[in-house]
Amino acid sequence: MHKLRSGLNANTKKKLMLGEGAIFKNFHVGEDNYESARAAGKLLGACQGGSTFEANATVRNIEVDGIPGTVADLEEIDRWDASLQTTFLEVSVDTIKAALAAAETEHSDGYTHITGRSDFISSDYVENITYVGSMSGTDAPIILQIKNAIGNGQLSINIQNGDEAKVPVTFNGRYTIETLSTPPFDIWYPDIMEADTYKATVAEDDTVSITVTGYKTSLTATSSNAEIASATTSNGTITITGEGAGDAVITVTDADNNKIEIAVHVTTT
Secondary structure: OOOOOOOOOOOHHHOOEEEEEEEEEOOOEOOEOHHHHHHOOOEOOOEEEEEEEEEEEEEEEOOOOOOOOOOOOOEEEEEEEEEEEEEEOOOOHHHHHHHHOOEEEEEEOOEEEEEEOOOOOHHHOEEEEEEEEEEOOEEEEEEEEEEEEEEOOOOOOOOOOOOOOOEEEEEEOOOOHHHOOOOOEEEEOOOOOEEOOOEEEEEEOOEEEEEEEOOOOOEEEEEOOOOOEEEEEEOOEEEEEEOOOEEEEEEEEEOOOOEEEEEEEEEOO
């Protein structure tokens, strides 16, 4: 059998981006969270089929006579194009207007009358369109944000028996006159608590130290059997002491109740 080579490691399971997520408009990181943004009416609607976030740089190579290829530090980024594509399961005034990009609405006789417009106005651009999703290693969300967003102006509603109609929309980010040097997207990646190892062997009356990163504010450590192993914490360092021969599990918890477990085997001296 050939030797297996893989990037799989003890922290892999903490860095999986899970499929569920929600699309909001004008989501303010640091002020809004998933629950408060829903309550404030910032949710655009239920989606189906997932979402696709893209941030693409247009890179220009500065060519110099006599140089056979691309040279490091002789490249420039001319522009960034950012987009968020999703398919709304909810056919609503908001999702239809988002797809049309430039549209007017008027309410009368029990209907909202939606009409296209032949030019863009400032209010067509949304401060941001934001995907709020989940990571496997933390309760904090991953946030993908398109700034100064506008739909691509392509409305397509496929209506057929045996399936629900949907509204696909691609939101494109835009620079503004005030932010010409700032690409029109932001990614907010949550801190994920990790240890440099999840298994430790220590002798009785001896200690071993393990480093923890990505934790929130403070750490506590508890042992499944204090007669076998005990642990203390200090500035991200877990010091485990062997108390008696056997096996125990040290559970490390941060201020946001994120947890990791370290399996400890204590040997006799």
